Amino acid sequence: xxxxxxxxxxxxxxxxxxxxxxxxxxxxxxxxxxxxxxxxxxxxxxxxxxxxxxxxxxxxxxxxxxxxxxxxxxxxxxxxxxxxxxxxxxxxxxxxxxxxxxxxxxxxxxxxxxxxxxxxxxxxxxxxxxxxxxxxxxxxxxxxxxxxxxxxxxxxxxxxxxxxxxxxxxxxxxxxxxxxxxxxxxxxxxxxxxxxxxxxxxxxxxxxxxxxxxxxxxxxxxxxxxxxxxxxxxxxxxxxxxxxxxxxxxxxxxxxxxxxxxxxxxxxxxxxxxxxxxxxxxxxxxxxxxxxxxx
Numbered sequence: 001x002x003x004x005x006x007x008x009x010x011x012x013x014x015x016x017x018x019x020x021x022x023x024x025x026x027x028x029x030x031x032x033x034x035x036x037x038x039x040x041x042x043x044x045x046x047x048x049x050x051x052x053x054x055x056x057x058x059x060x061x062x063x064x065x066x067x068x069x070x071x072x073x074x075x076x077x078x079x080x081x082x083x084x085x086x087x088x089x090x091x092x093x094x095x096x097x098x099x100x101x102x103x104x105x106x107x108x109x110x111x112x113x114x115x116x117x118x119x120x121x122x123x124x125x126x127x128x129x130x131x132x133x134x135x136x137x138x139x140x141x142x143x144x145x146x147x148x149x150x151x152x153x154x155x156x157x158x159x160x161x162x163x164x165x166x167x168x169x170x171x172x173x174x175x176x177x178x179x180x181x182x183x184x185x186x187x188x189x190x191x192x193x194x195x196x197x198x199x200x201x202x203x204x205x206x207x208x209x210x211x212x213x214x215x216x217x218x219x220x221x222x223x224x225x226x227x228x229x230x231x232x233x234x235x236x237x238x239x240x241x242x243x244x245x246x247x248x249x250x251x252x253x254x255x256x257x258x259x260x261x262x263x264x265x266x267x268x269x270x271x272x273x274x275x276x277x278x279x280x281x282x283x284x285x286x287x288x289x290x291x292x293x294x295x
Contacts, residue, residue, distance in 0.1 A: 010098075013039035013061075013069045015088060016079035017047050018169070020102065024131075024267065025079055026055055028292035038073050041066060070095035077129065078102055081169060082178020086111040089126065093118035098125040100295060103187050107178040127295070130191060134294035137261065137271035137286035138195070141252070144259055145196045149277060151256030153197060158189040158238035158250035160265055161223070166216045171242060173219070180220035181240040182206075188265045189238035192250050193228060201228035201236070211243060267291045 012035055014021055029037040039059035042048045052060045061069050066088065070076070075098035078088050085106045089099045099119065105128050106112045119126035132138045145153060162185070164171055173179035194200060205228075208221035216222075223241035230236060238250075249262035257277030263269055271286045 009034055009036040010074045011036055011038035011072070012075050012077055012100075013041055013059075013073045014077045014079060015041040015066070015069075016081075017042040017044065017051055018079060021077075021079040022051065024292045025077055026051070028290050028295075029055075031290045031293035035075075039069055041069055066091065067095075070097050073097060075100060075125075081173060082183055083107050083173070083176070086114055089115045090118040093122045093124050093126070096122055096124060100127050100129050102129050104128075104178065104183045107176065107183070129292075129295050130187070131267060131291035131295060132188070132191070132265065135271065135286070135291055136289070137264075137273060138192075140284075140286075141259060141261065141273065142195055142198075144275065145252060145254075146198060149257065150252065150254030150259065152232075153234060153252065153254045155234060156193045156196060156236040156238075156250065156252050158192060158236075158264070159240075159247045160185045160189055160238070160249075161241035161244035161247045163244070163246070164216065164242040171216050171220050175220055180224075181222070181242045182224050182226075185240040185242075185265075186224065186226065186238065189226075189236075189240060189250065190228070192264070193230070193236035193238070196252050197230045197234055197236070199231045199234075201230050203229040214243060217243065 014025060014037065017040065029035060037055055037057055039061060040048060040052055040057055041061045041063060043063050045062065048060045070092055076092050078085055078099065078101040080088060082104055085101055089101055092099050106115060115126060170179055170184045204226065206224055206226040208224040210217040210222035222243040223239060225239045228236045248265045250264045252259045260274045262272060264271060270288050273284045275282045
């Protein structure tokens with residue numbers, strides 16, 4: 001540990017104080033036995049004071065003081081707009097500070113590779129904060145998919161949608177800056193297919209659409225549908241949308257049975273599974289838990 005505390009915990013700075021940081025990341029520290037919240041970083045000084053008081057944190061910094069932050073912590077949790085992930089991750093790596101970065105990793109392959117290279121060159125840990133990595137429902141779905149009980153896995157489908165507010169940064173930022181439904185919601189569908197098939201897609205097709213009369217979608221697509229071809233001639237198809245009724249589900253089909261997860265991707269409600277093999281149907285609910293503390 002580069003900057004050990006008196007309790008031998010990893011000292012984190014949370015960089016960015018938007019919704020996900022305040023609603024989920026910061027509260028998770030009370031359940032993270034090996035970590036402590038040491039510093040907060042934001043461009044909004046009023047918000048910085050309010051949140052700092054809420055979490056009894058005296059180490060408050062604006063973005064221009066990021067270099068000072070890095071000299072006092074072991075790790076950073078990046079909860080910044082997507083197009084800033086690369087810059088702040090690479091700077092942390094150069095300072096020898098570990099990086100836990102919100103999804104998506106970055107807005108291009110080039111930026112992702114720069115982050116990986118920075119981590120490797122400076123011997124620091126870089127992890128993408130995909131909160132479902134350690135979710136019990138996901139782990140059980142992976143075990144089922146690989147057990148052979150569903151037979152030979154053939155295809156995966158998923159729908160993930162919500163009605164987004166017009167002022168939300170996910171639609172106010174352009175796609176080049178990481179706005180849009182693929183960067184925000186599509187990553188869950190992509191990751192679900194990858195960890196259930198235990199492989200990477202070899203071919204991808206996609207199309208997007210928008211309601212031209214809806215001002216929310218002047219900068220980004222309203223929705224996108226993606227088809228991915230995986231090894232062993234398996235297919236995964238999903239649609240993600242910022243302009244439809246709420247849905248969060250996926251289905252995995254094999255030659256002997258199927259798994260349906262509905263809801264599948266949330267953190268505020270339980271995850272539910274239905275497994276059908278022949279005439280046998282089993283349902284299971286996984287209680288809501290702190291997915292962020294496990295990261």
